[in-house]
Every structure is written in structure tokens, then in C-alpha cells.
Amino acid sequence: MWYNNLLELIGQTPLVRLNFLTRGISATVLAKVEYFNPGQSIKDRIALKMVEEAERKGLLRPGGTIIEATSGNTGMGLALVAAIKGYRCIFTVPDKQSKEKIDALRALGAEVIVTPTNVPPEDPRSYYSVARRLAQEIPGAFFPNQYDNLDNRQAHYETTGPEIWEQTEGKITHFVAGMGTTGTICGTAQYLKERKPEVQVIGVDTYGSLFQKLHETGQIDPKEIYPYLTEGIGEDIVPGNLDLSLIDRVIKVTDRNAALMARKLARYEGLFVGWSSGAAVWVALQVAKELSPKDVVVVILPDHGSRYLNKIYNDSWMRAQGFLEPTSELTVTDILRIKARKGVGLAAVAPSDPVRRAVELMQRHEISQLPILDGDRVYGLLTESRLIEVLMDDPSAKDLPVEQFMGEPPVIVLPSTPVDIVSKMLTREMPAVLVQLEEGGWDIVTRADILNTLIEMGSWQR
Numbered sequence: 001m002w003y004n005n006l007l008e009l010i011g012q013t014p015l016v017r018l019n020f021l022t023r024g025i026s027a028t029v030l031a032k033v034e035y036f037n038p039g040q041s042i043k044d045r046i047a048l049k050m051v052e053e054a055e056r057k058g059l060l061r062p063g064g065t066i067i068e069a070t071s072g073n074t075g076m077g078l079a080l081v082a083a084i085k086g087y088r089c090i091f092t093v094p095d096k097q098s099k100e101k102i103d104a105l106r107a108l109g110a111e112v113i114v115t116p117t118n119v120p121p122e123d124p125r126s127y128y129s130v131a132r133r134l135a136q137e138i139p140g141a142f143f144p145n146q147y148d149n150l151d152n153r154q155a156h157y158e159t160t161g162p163e164i165w166e167q168t169e170g171k172i173t174h175f176v177a178g179m180g181t182t183g184t185i186c187g188t189a190q191y192l193k194e195r196k197p198e199v200q201v202i203g204v205d206t207y208g209s210l211f212q213k214l215h216e217t218g219q220i221d222p223k224e225i226y227p228y229l230t231e232g233i234g235e236d237i238v239p240g241n242l243d244l245s246l247i248d249r250v251i252k253v254t255d256r257n258a259a260l261m262a263r264k265l266a267r268y269e270g271l272f273v274g275w276s277s278g279a280a281v282w283v284a285l286q287v288a289k290e291l292s293p294k295d296v297v298v299v300i301l302p303d304h305g306s307r308y309l310n311k312i313y314n315d316s317w318m319r320a321q322g323f324l325e326p327t328s329e330l331t332v333t334d335i336l337r338i339k340a341r342k343g344v345g346l347a348a349v350a351p352s353d354p355v356r357r358a359v360e361l362m363q364r365h366e367i368s369q370l371p372i373l374d375g376d377r378v379y380g381l382l383t384e385s386r387l388i389e390v391l392m393d394d395p396s397a398k399d400l401p402v403e404q405f406m407g408e409p410p411v412i413v414l415p416s417t418p419v420d421i422v423s424k425m426l427t428r429e430m431p432a433v434l435v436q437l438e439e440g441g442w443d444i445v446t447r448a449d450i451l452n453t454l455i456e457m458g459s460w461q462r
């Protein structure tokens, strides 16, 4: 069995139940995992539909050029369709897009023009204006214009909606989807409401975008439109695909909550998804909390996490944005960094060293335990309390080798081990763990080191 080309693999994505993040929720929450599309996003569906309709209407002919303003995923879908069908592609993308997304478009043979994010859509430099102008200037150009092209919405009416209906056997009660061009939410909602008018449709919007206000008041408030980070959802224009009558509620999500939820989906459900998927699931869980066991919530996860590796899946980037509590994801590396800054090196003794050498070292470094090491080999841990016992018993023991008095070897951890795991390992009997360094050699982490780090990180936060 084979496929004639990748286009035959677009759609028919799986619906997967969320199990861990839904603890305490009695409704069923099902994720439609759109990264199973060949371009790893939901936009493959509309790319194929818009191109095929343009071919049918004679707007796109052999040798033609596809020009689109895209936040990345539509470009990916169009580039894939164009590669298979033999069209040239030029995309304009806003400069807040991940570099990975832009590189991926170029890998598929597209030409990419990066435009400034912080200009209004009617500005001649905006990604929308640049795409429109190029489409007018280049002969044989087709401008799919996913915002206003109703084939976008139609693609979801014809595929996403029926798939969800069949996959839930009509049991769906709530549909949650991000709002960008609004093709996904409006096309799918139209199909679902035709089959079952009581299905509740909940749109996911970001702070800085116009949808929620527009839905609630019919107004656009320019003061509520400002730059934000989440990619793929939220708008500063009203897309032609929007039909507000299909949407029952719009809920906004912060960039931070969306990013943290995407990370949780990866870590706890194995769903390595993009930023807007985090936003959508954040909303789906808010909605599902109020529901009963009879309810079935379907939430769209639009794309894959690989395109966000340098952003939401990068701890340093997340901390720089203030999205990670400085302590919530501390690792042993953070402790070692703070120790290194203070010039604290590893003090250790060899098995044959006399007890008095160990006592000297403990006093000099003001520490209460010493690992007993010989090259790469870890023998055990020597504690201050054990030495007090030994010397009280027999003061002449100071000349005996430490190996006679050592306790069990300490647990060995890696620099990447989270601090909360290390802190659980530390007990009165085993007050330190050894860290096996990537570059070879050892370091030690004690309870005092953890306390120091927490205090230092706390002062960073202020």
C-alpha cells in the first residue's frame, strides 16, 4: 500500500485523550493533533484547498507563483503543495517568527521576506501589505490571502469538522480552537453546529489582539491592540473568514500561560506541540473544569513543538522572558554556577588520607562532609558527626586512614538533575550528593548549597 504523493496524507489527524493534565476534571478532553499533517501543522489543509480552488478557477496556472503573508505554518503547507505541484513560492513573514520556521520554509524551496512586526497592517512595510504589493507586481502571481479567502474556512468545513464529528461519534459538546485567520474555528464550527446546534464553540485569543472585545461588544478598541509573543493566534485586523455568530465565547490567554501549558503537554502527555496549542489547552481545561462526565471537549493542537525549540522549549529564553519561576526549574547546574561564582571548589580526601587531614579540610572550607575519592572512583562520604563520634571514642584515631570510618558512597547525580529531586535525596545520614561533571571529575551538592542557591535566585528575582 502506498500514497501517490504527500498531499494524500493531509488531514485525518488523530484525536487523542488528555489523561494527566485533566486530573480532577470529569469531562473528556480530546486533542486533535494536527502535527500529524505532512507539513506538521493544520495549515496543510487550507494550503491544499486554496491552491486547488485557484487552479480550478484559473487563478493559478502552470509556472505560476504563490505569494502569501504567513506566520509560518501556512507557508509550510503552501511550500509543500507548491513543491509537489511545481509552483514558485514567495512568503512574507513577521520578524517575531521563530528562525526555525523561516529556515524550514527556505528548505522547501520558498523565498522568504522578513517584515517588521511592530507596524500597523496598513503600513506599506507590514507583511500583509508587502505580500499584496508583490502579488500585484509579479506576473502569474496568486495571492491565496488566507485571511479573506473563504476557501480557508471551507477546508475546515469539509475536513476538520466532519473528522471530529465522526471521531467523537457525534458526542462532542464543546469545541475549542485558536483564532488567527479564524478559518479553523469558523469552518469547523459551521459544520459541527449544522449537525448539532448546541455544540459550544470557544475561541482562544491572546492579550494584544482584537477578537475578544469584538465578540463581546462589536467594537475594536485600538488601546487593546499591542504586540504579543504567542505565534499563530490573535489579530490586529478583522479577517474575512470571521463569522462571529458561530462563536459562543472568546477567552484570552497570556503568552506565559500558553508557553507553560505547551511545556506541560510535552512533559506530561508526550504531545510536543507549539505555543498556540498551549493556549488552546489552557482554555480547554478552564472550560472543562465546569463540565460533567457527559461532556466531550475537542481542542485543536495546530502545530509541532520543534519550531519553538529556541523559544518556549529553551529554559534560558523562558527565564529571560520571566516565564519560568527562577526556582521552579532549577537544576544542579544552577547550584554549581553559584558555587563557582563564590569560588567554592570541591574538597575531597583519598581513602588512605589520615583523619586529621579530613578535619583540617572541613575546618578550612567550613563544610560538614567530605567525599572520599580516588581519581574517578567514589569510595564513600565522611561526615563531621561521624568524625566526632570516632575521635570522642579514641583521640589517636586521628592518624588512621579515613577509609576505616567512611559511610556509604553518596548518590551520584548529573548537572541536569532538577534541584527538587536532589533535595528529596538528601537526608541526615546522606547530607550530600556527588555530581558527575560532563567534562570529567566531580563536584558535591549539600543542603547548605541548595539553601544558598535558593536565596541567591530569590535576590535575582527582585
Ligand SMILES: Cc1ncc(COP(=O)(O)O)c(C=O)c1O
Residues within 6 Å of the ligand: 071, 073, 074, 178, 179, 180, 181, 182, 183, 184, 185, 231, 232, 233, 274, 276, 277, 302, 303
Ligand atoms: C500555530 C498556529 N496556531 C493557530 C493558528 C490559528 O488558526 P486559524 O488561522 O485557522 O485561525 C495558526 C494560524 O496561523 C497558527 O499558525
